[in-house]
Amino acid sequence: MSSDLVLRPGEPSFTGAARYSDGHPWFREDQSRIYVRFQPEGAELPHVALLDTGAHYCILDREIATGIDRFLTEPLGQMELRTAYGTIRGDLHTHRITLLAEAGDSLDIESTVFVSPDWRAPSFLGYVGALDRLRFAVDPQLNRFYFGSLV
Numbered sequence: 474m475s476s477d478l479v480l481r482p483g484e485p486s487f488t489g490a491a492r493y494s495d496g497h498p499w500f501r502e503d504q505s506r507i508y509v510r511f512q513p514e515g516a517e518l519p520h521v522a523l524l525d526t527g528a529h530y531c532i533l534d535r536e537i538a539t540g541i542d543r544f545l546t547e548p549l550g551q552m553e554l555r556t557a558y559g560t561i562r563g564d565l566h567t568h569r570i571t572l573l574a575e576a577g578d579s580l581d582i583e584s585t586v587f588v589s590p591d592w593r594a595p596s597f598l599g600y601v602g603a604l605d606r607l608r609f610a611v612d613p614q615l616n617r618f619y620f621g622s623l624v
Contacts, residue, residue, distance in 0.1 A: 486608065486610075486619075486621060487577070487608065487609075487610065487619040487620055487621040488574075488577050488578045488580065488620070488621040488622065489572065489574030489576065489577040489578050489579055489580055489619070489620050489621065490574060490575065490576045490577055490617055490618065490619045490620070491509065491510060491572070491573060491574050491575040491576070491617070491618055492575060492615075492616050492617060492618075493507050493508060493509050493524070493611070493616050493617070493618045494508040494521065494616070495507075495508070495616065496508065497521060497523070497595050506523055506524075507523065507524040507611060507618065508521045508522065508523055508524070508595075509521065509522060509524050509572065509598065509618050510572075510573040511570050511571060511572055511573060511596075511598065512570065512571045512573060513533065513537055513541050513544070513568060513569075513570050513571075513586075514541065514544050514568060514569040514570070514571075515540070515541035515543065515544030516537060516540060516541055517540075519573055520534075520537055520596060521595070521596070522595065522596035522597055522598045523595055523596070523597045523598065524598050524604070524611075524618070525597045525598065525599055525600075526599075526600045526604060527600070528556075528597045528598075528599030528600065529554070529599055529600065529601050530554070530565065530585050530586065530587045530597075530599045530601055530602055530603070531570070531584050531585065531586040531587065531596070531597060531598050531599045531602065531603045532554070532556075532586070532587045532588075532589075532592060532594075532596060532597040532599065533568075533586050533587070533588055533592075533596050534592060534594070534595055534596045535589075535590060535592055535593070537596060538588040538592075541568075544568065545566040545568055545586075545588065546566050546567045546568065547566075548564035548565060548566060549564070549565040549566060549567065549585070550564070550565055551563065551564050551565075552564075552565060552587075554587055554589075556594075558592075558593065558594050561587075561589045561591050561592055562589060562591065563587050563588050563589025563590075563591070563592065564587070564588050564589070565585055565586070565587055565588075566585070566586050566588060567583060567584070567585060567586075568583075568584060568585075568586045569581055569582070569583055569584070570582050570584050570586075570598075570603070572607075572620050574620075580607060580620055580621065580622065582603055582606055582607060583606075584602050584603040584606070585601065585602025585603065586602075586603075587599075606623065607620050607621065607622060607623060608620065608621045608622070608623055609621075
């Protein structure tokens with residue numbers, strides 16, 4: 474086995490796994506995407522988010538953000554975010570989200586989230602401040618999302 478494939482001897486590569494969906498339950502798209510289940514701190518129920526390594530930050534849909542607003546930190550700053558859905562103004566916050574495992578352990582991530590009352594698309598799990606804080610892999614044959622802590 475190539476040493477490039479060994480992450481850390483004796484350490485599990487992933488600590489949790491869950492099936493992902495190819496589409497959002499209420500947002501119609503023409504192509505398959507990777508939607509994973511997550512639960513923001515303060516939310517009563519799990520939600521789904523698009524796994525998007527090209528998205529700079531996590532973006533919470535308006536309904537989720539409104540329901541958990543008392544659990545968000547003070548804004549880290551306001552910014553304009555250019556997205557495939559247009560340019561949106563909003564605030565950055567630090568917020569804990571949990572990736573929900575069907576096998577192994579769920580994983581809490583202290584993430585940077587973008588919140589805007591003008592956002593009209595589903596939630597996104599973006600790279601900076603979230604996905605860059607964990608180890609993850611996708612198996613498209615099984616629709617499985619694997620994840621684990623970096624440390």
